[in-house]
Amino acid sequence: MAKKTFPCGHKGLGQYCHKCQQSSVEQHHQDTNKREKQVWEQQFKADAVDLRKLPHKSLVIKARSILAAIKEGQAYQVFNGKRMNYDRHIVSVPIDNDYRILFKDEKEGLTPVVVLSHEEYNTKKPGASKI
Numbered sequence: 001m002a003k004k005t006f007p008c009g010h011k012g013l014g015q016y017c018h019k020c021q022q023s024s025v026e027q028h029h030q031d032t033n034k035r036e037k038q039v040w041e042q043q044f045k046a047d048a049v050d051l052r053k054l055p056h057k058s059l060v061i062k063a064r065s066i067l068a069a070i071k072e073g074q075a076y077q078v079f080n081g082k083r084m085n086y087d088r089h090i091v092s093v094p095i096d097n098d099y100r101i102l103f104k105d106e107k108e109g110l111t112p113v114v115v116l117s118h119e120e121y122n123t124k125k126p127g128a129s130k131i
């Protein structure tokens with residue numbers, strides 16, 4: 001088979017230019033990744049608390065499911081949440097071993113306040129002062 005010159009100027013075999021096909025596929029992947037990243041970034045703005053500090057996508061997703069469930073009235077105990085000894089109006093719900101969400105217990109129900117890492121949680125004693 002003889003190589004031929006495609007309209008794009010590349011030379012090759014076959015019905016279409018594989019070089020251009022390949023680069024357009026790559027471009028498409030890059031665009032898709034970029035879009036997905038933008039969508040992912042956008043979603044953080046809709047969260048009741050800032051979840052950007054969570055290191056893994058899976059943690060963010062888990063945190064969101066906890067936030068959604070508690071907003072719908074699910075009991076925090078289901079997620080192993082517990083009230084703080086120093087302030088019974090603060091409820092701490094673990095996301096995993098390292099991160100937790102703090103909620104304020106108000107008349108309307110639990111309001112998410114902040115996401116804390118294990119270290120922050122132990123050093124800051126959030127809620128001991130004012131939030």
Ligand SMILES: [Zn+2]
Nearest residue numbers: 008010017020
């Ligand atoms: Zn080409």
